[in-house]
Amino acid sequence: MLKEKIYKSVFLVLAFASLLFLVGIMVVLFLNGLPIFKETGVFNFLFGRDWYPTYEPPEFGILPLALASLMVTFGALLVCVPLGVGSALYLNELAGHRQKAILKPIIEILAGIPSIVFGFFGMLIVAPLVQRIFNLPVGLTAFTGSIILGIMAVPTVCSISEDALSYVPKSFREASLALGANRWQTLIKVVIPAAGSGISTGIILGMSRAVGETMTVLMVTGGAAVMPKSFFIPVRPMTSTIAAEMGEAVVGSSHFHALFGIGLVLFVITLIFNIIAEMISRRFRVKLGLGR
Amino acid sequence: MKKIMYILAGLALMLFAGNAFAGVTIKGSTTVLPIAQAAAEEFMDQNPEIDISVQGGGSGVGISSLIDGTCDIGDASRAIKEQELKQAANKGIKPKAHVVAMDGIAVIVNSGNGVGNLKIEQIKDIYTGKISDWSQVGGTGGKIVVISRDSSSGTYEAFNELALKKEKVRNDALLSASNQAVVTTVAKTRGAIGYAGLGYLSEEVKALTVNGIECSKDTVLSGEYPLARPLFMYTNGKPSGDVKSFIDFVLSAEGQIIVEEQGFVGLK
Numbered sequence: 001m002l003k004e005k006i007y008k009s010v011f012l013v014l015a016f017a018s019l020l021f022l023v024g025i026m027v028v029l030f031l032n033g034l035p036i037f038k039e040t041g042v043f044n045f046l047f048g049r050d051w052y053p054t055y056e057p058p059e060f061g062i063l064p065l066a067l068a069s070l071m072v073t074f075g076a077l078l079v080c081v082p083l084g085v086g087s088a089l090y091l092n093e094l095a096g097h098r099q100k101a102i103l104k105p106i107i108e109i110l111a112g113i114p115s116i117v118f119g120f121f122g123m124l125i126v127a128p129l130v131q132r133i134f135n136l137p138v139g140l141t142a143f144t145g146s147i148i149l150g151i152m153a154v155p156t157v158c159s160i161s162e163d164a165l166s167y168v169p170k171s172f173r174e175a176s177l178a179l180g181a182n183r184w185q186t187l188i189k190v191v192i193p194a195a196g197s198g199i200s201t202g203i204i205l206g207m208s209r210a211v212g213e214t215m216t217v218l219m220v221t222g223g224a225a226v227m228p229k230s231f232f233i234p235v236r237p238m239t240s241t242i243a244a245e246m247g248e249a250v251v252g253s254s255h256f257h258a259l260f261g262i263g264l265v266l267f268v269i270t271l272i273f274n275i276i277a278e279m280i281s282r283r284f285r286v287k288l289g290l291g292r
Numbered sequence: 293m294k295k296i297m298y299i300l301a302g303l304a305l306m307l308f309a310g311n312a313f314a315g316v317t318i319k320g321s322t323t324v325l326p327i328a329q330a331a332a333e334e335f336m337d338q339n340p341e342i343d344i345s346v347q348g349g350g351s352g353v354g355i356s357s358l359i360d361g362t363c364d365i366g367d368a369s370r371a372i373k374e375q376e377l378k379q380a381a382n383k384g385i386k387p388k389a390h391v392v393a394m395d396g397i398a399v400i401v402n403s404g405n406g407v408g409n410l411k412i413e414q415i416k417d418i419y420t421g422k423i424s425d426w427s428q429v430g431g432t433g434g435k436i437v438v439i440s441r442d443s444s445s446g447t448y449e450a451f452n453e454l455a456l457k458k459e460k461v462r463n464d465a466l467l468s469a470s471n472q473a474v475v476t477t478v479a480k481t482r483g484a485i486g487y488a489g490l491g492y493l494s495e496e497v498k499a500l501t502v503n504g505i506e507c508s509k510d511t512v513l514s515g516e517y518p519l520a521r522p523l524f525m526y527t528n529g530k531p532s533g534d535v536k537s538f539i540d541f542v543l544s545a546e547g548q549i550i551v552e553e554q555g556f557v558g559l560k
Contacts, residue, residue, distance in 0.1 A: 054443045055460060123473075128480050138437045138481045140466060223442065223467035234466045241442075244469040247322075247350025248444035250375055251359075255444065 029267055033260035036060060045261060051225040051236075053245065053255040060258040064227045066265065068235035069211055071228050072145045072221060076210040079150020081203055084157025088199075091158075092165040093187055104162075111155035119219030122148040127220060136232055140222030143231040148216050153206035160205060164198020164284065165191065197284035201277045208273040212266065214239040238262045315342040315534045320354015320367030321446055322470070323489055324523050326554040327393060328367055331542050334550060338541075342534050351446040358526050359385050364535045366526040369395070369446030386529045392542050394557040396490040396512035397451050397519040400478050400497040407431040409501040412518055415455050418485060421462035426483060438465040439477055439486035447471065450521040451487055487519075491555025512557045523556065 037045055040060050048061015087107060091100050122144055130147075131139030168191050176186040192199070222234025223244065242259050249256040318328050325348045332344040349357075351368040358366030359380045372380075372387050380387050399415060401407060407429060410418075417423040418436055427433040440461050441448035452458060468474045474486040479496035486497075490507060493499055499507055502518055511517035531539050541547050548558035 050463065052443065052460060052463075054449070056458075123476060124480075131481070137435045137483050138466065138477070140477065218469055219473065223469070224464045225467070226464040233464070236467065240469075244442040244467065245444040246352075247348075248352040248446065250352055250373055251356035252379060253375055 026267075029260060029264050032257055033264035034257075036254060036257040036261040039254055039257070045258070046265070049227060051241070053249075053258060058254060060254070060261075062238065062241075062258075062262055062265065064225050065236055065238045065241050065262065068142065068221070068228050069237040069239070069266075069269075071142050071231070071235065072149060072217060072237055073207055073211045075142060075146025075231060076149035076153055077203070077207060079147055080153040080157050080206050080210070083150070084154045084202065084206065085161050085199055087154070088158045088161035088165060088202075089187070089192075091162050093183075093191070104159075107155050107158050110151070111159075115152065115213060115215040116219070118148050118152055119216040122216060122220035134232060138222065138234065140220055140234050141232050142221060142228060142235045145217050145221040145235070145237070146231070148220055149210045149213055152213065152216065153209050156209050157202045157206040160202030161195070161199045164195040164202065167198065168194045194287075195284075197280045197287065201281040201284065204273050204277040204280070208270050208277070211273070212239060212270050214243045218243050238266055242266075316344045316365065316538055317363040318344065318346045318365040318367060318525075319349055319357045319363040320347075320365075321351040321369040321523070322348045323369040323395065323446060324354075324367035324392070324525070326491070327523070327542070327551055327556060328365075328525075330550045330554055331547055332538070334546070335538055335541050339537070342537070344538065352444070355387070355526060358387060358528060359383055361385070361528075364527065365538070368524045368526060369521070370449045371524070372526065387526045388529055388531070390525045390527065390531075390539055390543070391522040391559065392525050392539075393523045393548075393551045394512050394559065395521055395523055396507045396509075396517050396557065397447065397454070397487050397521065398490055398493055398499040398507040399485065399487050399502055399519070400475065400493070400499050401485050402478055402482050403496060403498045404482055405431060405498060407500065408498075409504055412455060412503055415502065416457065416459065419456055419461050419465070420459050434483045437481050437484040438462060439474055439481075439484055440465045440467055441471075441474065441487075442467040442469060445469075447487070447489060451519065454519050454521070455487075489555075490557065509552070509557045513560065520557075 040048070045060055045062060046066070047063050048059060049063050050059040050061045051065060052059040091103060095103060123140070126147060127139030127144050129139070130136065130141065130144050172190055172194055173186055176190045181189065217237045218240035221237060221240065223236045223240060224234040225236045226233070228235045242262055245255070246259055249259055318332065325346070328346045332346050336342065336344055351370050354363070354366035354368050355372055355376050357363040359376065372389065377387065399410065407426065410429060414423065414429050419438060419440065423429060424436055425433060426436055441451070443461070466477065468477060471488040471492040474488045475492050475494060475497055478484045478486040490512065505511050505517050507517050507519070512520040525539060525542065527535055527539065551558045
């Protein structure tokens, strides 16, 4: 009995630990990030077009950084949605048992590769290739970042979509086939719509991964804090700015607070993504009668 | 379950050991890091009773850790700033600078580039955006791809002061997070120009002469090469005890050989 009680309280503490961490992180972000909003004004911080944090006077406009993040994330979606959803469909609908047994673990290995390795790969192989194919002065661009981030997000999109597809009750398919629809029609008209919100959850979580990724974008996007006008120029996403500058910023300076301010903006963005994903996945469970 | 507990206990011990038993803790600049690491290893071989732990993090981290009292020596590739001095004074810390080495900042281009020398004014014009084509500085035409370190790195601040006279780098310059990243990008990009510490030069890139002077250990030491800077280790006040022995070791003839081995310029 005593043992049971101990186990229970241990797990209770563990469960609440993550809540504690979240609160701690939020407090630190707000305490250190808010001063910059007071100093430059919310509007100037969010919509300023120049990021020159160490000059006299410094300029803390994160619009180019925020647009770069959005652009690279959008580009990554164009890569990871067809690849991720496509492979999920193949795995669930078409692949035989043996193929699935080989392919699924391989896609999951992709998720386990450290992001710095993706960064090296992008820097040494993809960037020179992009540079040659499109005849650019330099290969470290938003486009290169999008490709690599897209590949990195594939496992997230694929495994969540695959789960969603496998949750679609067998009776749905049987009913469709019984009505005379062929396999393809069943897939397009019944299975995908039924798994639709699960697939969208996967896509949004993939997006969340792409927008928050740091190491790879730091290495492959080139890092120019300029307003992004095209996919084929170097850009500087928010995460890479924090990573590149945090070690050298004077603690307690405006620059330091500005970096936390970026962190705050990022936190809010990923929070919104996660809330949307959660809302959609709830609807999905209700629709399929899986309960909450 | 028991096994896990042992592992956790072991990890906890290791964590605490870092703080409780270490004689000297060094943190800071990634440029100074190789010197600190190599010197610490040699020093601990000779003095097994003294334990030294060395970490990177950046110049800002080094100096703020010194101010917070979480390290004994703060490495920096730049001089301490006004604001940091004020913070230190508030906490009763008196940072004292020890120059442990000199470093030349080499201006590098792709090895396929025909340009071999630039005047310092030309470098400034390239980085601030007044010159944007290689034909303007005597090369075969082509857009100049400007590569810089991000604006808070110590190497950047030294370069900004020495070469750009504190003017702003053009905002479409590529910013790389490390010396090595600059070298890799320049090696892979035909029209690129970048800069990196002397220790990072490799066969893959070509170092330019600046005002006709080659970036080498001799020219940096003699003060002829215009883009040279000191590297610092900061202590709280005059060092004493193990911290003093370590600083003395780095500054000794033996320590300066280690500095040279790591690709920097020793003080002679």
